[in-house]
Amino acid sequence: MNITPTRLNRGDTLVLATHNRGKIAEFAALLAGYGIRVVSAGDLSLPEPEETADSFTGNAAIKAIAAAEAANLPALADDSGFCVAALDGAPGVFSARWAGPEKNYPDxxxxxxxQMGDTPDRSAWFISVLCLAWPDGRTETFEGRIDGHVIWPPHGENGHGYDPIFAPGSGTRSFADMSDVEKNTISHRALAFALFRDTCLPATA
Structure with a gap:
């Protein structure tokens, strides 16, 4: 009787189901030290599946399952978004689409x-859902969220996406003002990753 794995082992290969260089760099830093060989969907020339779900969980599963099936390897996908209270949670699951095919995040x-105008409610949050898919079709999901507020004008040279206009908590520093180490301690993706780590990764060396 074959026992299917529930945890990755040192020496395993994990596909990051993304072509986003910012996410690849962020996950590479988070996964350092676990003895896992990391390759991206871009490295393997895997196509990007259409994200047709209406939730972060659904879209993360679409990407992870497609990569796991195509590569016959476990695959980890992230679906994340920036949500603004004054815009009824938009752009939310459409965060990447708001930037268009050219990924024009300044626009x-x-x-x-x-669209926010002069509304006094500046509250916003980032959500990240990680989905680990195995080649046999099993999936596990992990969600992280961090609350804060929209700042303007954008500032900071680090990060990616909407980081320059989001300050966590009640602070004034944007995600883009923070070093990778600072951001990876508190971010939505770091919180989701901590749950994934505790469930699915081997102990560090």
């Missing part, structure tokens, strides 16, 4: 600013 951030 997307300007759109958020313009």
């Amino acid at each position: 997307a951030m300007r759109r958020i600013h313009d």
